[in-house]
Amino acid sequence: MNYSHFVLPFTIGLIVLLAYMLVRFGVWIYKLDSDDKQRILKNIFSIKSLQAIKEIFTESLLHRNIFKTNKVLGYMHMSLAFGWLLLIIGGHIQTWIFYDRLSNPIYIPIFFEYFVHNKAGMLFGEVLTFTMDLILLFILTGVALAYFKRFYSKLFGMKKTTNLKLGDKFALASLWLIFPLRLLAESTAASLHNTGGFLTQNFGNFISGLIPVSFFEPVFWWAYSISLGVFFLSLPFSRYMHIPTELLLIALRKWGVKSKETFDAFADVELHACSRCGICIDPCQMSSTGISKKTPASYFLKSVRDKETNSYDALNCLMCGRCEDKCPVGITTTNQRLAQRINLANERQGDFSYLKDLNYQIKTDVVYFAGCMSHLTPGITRSMIKIFRKAKVNYWFMDEDGSACCGRPQKLAGNLEAMKQLMDFNKKRIVESGAKTIVTSCPICYKVFSEDYKLEIEVLHHTQYLNRLVEQKLLPVQADSKKVVYHDPCELGRGAGIYDEPRKLLTHVATLVATKHEKQDSLCCGGSLGNLEIEAANRSLIAKDVVDELSKPNPDVIATACPLCKKTFIKVSSVQVLDIAELIAMSIPEKNEKSGERKKITVLQEELV
Amino acid sequence: MNKKVVVIGGGITGMEASVQLSALGYSVTILEKEGQLGGHLKDWTVLFPNLRKGNEIVSFLEHGLELQEVNIIYNSKINEIKKINKHYEIILDKQKSITADAILVATGFDLFDAHRKEEFGYGIYENVITSYDLEKIFAQKGEIKTPSGIKPKRIGFIHCVGSRDEKVNNHYCSNVCCVTGVKQAMELKTLIPDAEIFNFYMDMRMFDTHFEELYLESQKKYGINFIRGRLSEANETIDKRIVIKVEDTLTSRPLKMTVDMMVLLVGMEPSKGTKEIANLLNLKMRESGFLKPEDDHTMSNVSNMAGVFFAGTCSGPMSIKYTFTDARAAVTKINCFLKEYELQNRILVN
Structure with a gap:
């Protein structure tokens, strides 16, 4: 007997789900642009696919990244995902061995204990039964944690998850029932046929004293099958869609598909791969300071999925990238937000007709582009000028007078057309100057120059450039005993991955002390141009929180590498705030040559006398 | 036995209120953090709107104190204020303490620190000074020179530095800077008749008696120029002159001008002392940090703590004239309180 009607809910659910996923994945891939499709074709039959499988194993099953953030949460996810997979694999092995053939109806491995009542003589029968019970126990601990988490967080009024939609409620309820029902079904079967392992047999014997098991056995199998069927059918309409979508996301990433600033099929895959685990909520400073509870990426992505985005929510974000850094699924949350800003950008693009009047040609080796924000912090521009002169660099201060914005603020506001006009203007001037290097004092400008301008010359932030000057001994500096902490600007650190040069540079002139939030984990100063609301x-x-944290090691100076961070901190800091360029300029030894010469002359005169 | 009033702060408010409270028969003690009385007034040579000398006011206040018996504790620092029944125990450093039946907080203002507007170049460009620095130059009574040592031919005044400025979180108007700009421009023009003087303003708030007349006089008689536009940034030329970049909002055109000296008209902020005392006494503050009365119309000078009153610029920017008025108003309220007439008992019906 290899069939019973109760397998239908599961079987239909699974087939519908697989068909749906096939279509859904197909449409996503079809909608990718042709470059991305080429990349997939190139990489699908390469080691990249194996790497994808490896990542799916470590992330989608073992949940390594969630483990890093929270061990209990990681265990919960791992026991459910990895345990379930083991259960499926174990079921198949049992089925293959017992029936001695590879091809069996898809429901047999799931309901093996219903169909098989006599395992006598079955190879590894005992071991497999024991293992299957162990796996089930492993999953049930995860389910218990999931119950506990929901109950506990409600009981203590902790972090609330957003309202569940109807699909979520069905999926959640059925997911929570699947494994307890499996336990009941297998245990009642075990008590009837004596086929169970340490868990199901003992539990079955126990409940046989409480309920008429022969009546309840088929009920539990039906219930188990229905819970699986309901879960599969509600999955596409629930947040559990993230489970299959994450598999595709990992594969697409490995095949070379990259996140873009405009919304495309890949962005849509990312959007559906978000599990709303909420790991992005705590690192969000807009949320932790209580300014805006709606800003964290998990809420924003949900609003995009539900097509409920508005301009205010899209713009009320610092774009600091902390959520992106912490996302266990690796969703490019900053690009997601930018894509919505571009979609929602109004038509007012500004009038840049004045730009044509500013054309003149200068030949130089190094272009110095201070950036608008550096113009508001003349301490920085003056320091750079002093440094260029001391190092005898042939430079041109491109935006000293009659300058144009780099374009990044327009991009952050979603106004790509405005950004393009500014970029075209600046690019022409940079190229015409014949320079080999462009140096900027502003991480915001640095990001756009290095990513969007497609310049054929070297683009450096001044921390990189100054570090080179100092290490090549082109700029003399003197260290002193100042105690300095370093604040990583978002656009320079997480935005452009520049963490080492500023630190190296600082150790040349001061004593660098570590703080709680370093490098990828650094905080946003709050001044970000990214937030327009x-x-x-x-x-x-926000700045006060950050300055308090930075001031904990009692530094003499809070050093940063962004004019906007500096301006934002100065308002609230009792500790001196300086840009690295200022610290370097201050560390250039004053030439005492003249007085030295004079001294020599006096000595000579004395000797003469 | 005389009831005791402790006045915290020995500026205009503290001095005038002490004189009046003492005249009413109370035993008054002024706690002054510095070595002398007079507060900011002693740094101001000439006052608007009538260009009278600042030290005339100082001597008026001092003479009042001479006529009355007021105990003054200089260089005092308050460590703690305890409320014991209806009295306050004020603990100074060195374990000294004074009791008070009523306290008048008169802790005043601090000038906005212009370093916080780095884009204006104060502390970076030699020839950028504040209105306070200019007063000190006036006080030296010599020939007017820029910090670089030249006689300025063109001078720019920048209004609203640290006032009405979202970017430094000060939304309020400091009341006195507009007219100070007019006053200082006229003084400079008198001392350097061939100088060109420009005032860059957002709005000219000439609200008080004779202010508007002074403003007109400065234009007609002194030839001071007024340009409506807010400074965006300042640069320095090789010869240390200052390049001012503004948008002339009346002609809607960007404007660039090089001056020999730029004067920043710095506004008022609640003083450090005001914040300290507010914390010690748990006084309510406005978002700006200035002290908040129990009711904006009917309870000015009355704090949320019974027996604690405040007056003068610790409650918001005001000119000397209003500081006097406010000090005297606070005295009336303290007098009522000590005679057990409670303002709070009067009912507000809405």
């Missing part, structure tokens, strides 16, 4: 007082609220 935040009020100035709230910027200071």
Whole structure:
């Protein structure tokens, strides 16, 4: 007997789900642009696919990244995902061995204990039964944790998850029932046929004293099958869609498909791969300071999925990238937000007709582009000029007068057309100058120059450039005993991956002390141009938190490498705030040659006398 | 036995209120953090709107104190204020303490620190000074020179530095800077008749008696120029002159001008002392940090702590004239309180 009607809910559910996923994945891949499709074709039959499988194993099953953030949460996810997979594999092995053939109906491995009542003589029968019970126990501990988490967080009024949609409720309820029902079904079967392992047999014997098992056995198998069927059918309409979607996301990434700033099929895959685990909520400073509870990526991505985005929510984000850094699924949350800004950008693109009047040609080796924000912090530009002169660099201060913005603020506001006009203007001037290097004092400019301008010359942030000057001994500096902490600007650190040069540079002139949030984990100063909605007082609220944290090691100076961070900190800091360029300029030894010469002359005169 | 009033702060408010409280028969003690009385007034040579000398006011206040018996503790630092029944125990450093039946907080303002507007170049460009620095130059009574040592031919005044500025979280108007700009421009023009003087402003708030007349006089008689536009940034030329970049909002055109000296009209902020005392006494503050009365219309000078009153610029920017008025108003309220007439008992019906 290899069939019973109760297998239908499971079987239909599974087939419908697989068909749906096939179509859904197919449409996503079809909608990718032709370059991305070429990349997939190139890489699908290469080691990249094996790497994808490896990542699927470590991330989608073992949940390594969630483990890093929270061990209990990691265990919960791993026991459910990895345990379930083991259960499926174990079921198949049992089926293959017992029936001695590879091809069996898809429901047999799931309901093996219903169909097989006599395992006598079955190879590894005992071992497999024991193992299957162990796996089930492993999963049930995860389910228990999931119950506990929901109950506990409600009981203590902790972090609330967003309202569940109807599909979520069905999927959640059925997911929670699947494994307890499996336990009941297998245990009642075990008590009837004596086929169970340490868990199901003992539990079955126990409940046989409480309920008429022969009546309840088929009920539990039906219930188990229905819970599986309901879960599969509700999955596409629930947040559990993230489970299959993440598999595709990992594969696409490995095959070379990259996130773009405009919304495409890959972005849509990312969007559906978000499990709303909420790991992005705590690192979000807009949320932790209480300024805006809606800003964290998990809420924003949900609003995009539900097509409920609005301009305010899209713009009320610092774009600091902390959520992106922490996302266990690796969703490019900053690009997601940018894509919505571009979609929602209004038509007012500004009038840049004045740009044509600013054309003149200068030949130089190094272009220095201070950036608008550096113009508001003349301490930085003056330091750079002093350094260029000391190092005898043939430079041109491109935006000293009559300058144009780099274009990044327009991009962050979603106004790509405005950005393009500014970029075209600046690029022409940079190229015409014949320079080999462009140096900027502003990480915001650095990011756009290095990523969007497609310049054929070297683009450096001044920390990189100054580090080179100092290490090549082209700029003399003197260390002193100042104690300095370093604040990584978002656009330079997480935005452009420049962490080492500023630190190396600082150790040349001061004593660098570590703080709680370093490198990828650094905080946003609050001044970010990325947030177009935040009020100035709230910027200071964030800045105060960050300055308090940076001041903990009692530094003499809070050093940063961004004019905007500097300006934002100065308002709230009792500790001196300086840009690295200023610290370097201050460390250039004053030439005492003249007085030295004079001394020599006096000595000579004395000797003469 | 005389009831005791402790006045915290010995500026205009503290001095005038002490004189009046003492005249009403109370035993008054002024706690002054510095070595002398007079607060900011002693740094101001000439006052608007009538260009009278600042030290005339100082001597008026001092003479009042001479006529009355007021105990003054200089260089005092308050460590703690305890409320014991209806009294306050004010603990100074060195374990000294004074009791008070009522406290008048008169801790005043601090000038906005212009370093916080780095784009204006104060502390970076030699020839950028504040209105306070200019007063000190006036006080030296010599020939007017820029910090670089030249006689300025063109001078720019920048209004609203640290006031009405979202970017430094100060949304309020400091009341006195507009007219100070007019006053200082006229003084400079008198001292350097061939100088060109420009005031860059957002709005000219000439609200008080004779202010508007002074403003007109500065234009007609002194030839001071007023340009409506806010400074965006300042640069320095090789010869240390200052390049001012503004948008002239009346002609809607960007404007660039090089001056020999730029004067920043710095606004008022609640003083460090005001914040300290507010924390010690748990006084309510406005978002700006200035002290908040129990009711904006009917309870000015009355704090949320029974027996604690405040007056003068610790409650918001005001000119000397209003500081006097406010000090005297606070005295009336303290007098009522000590005679057990409670303002709070009067009912507000809405």
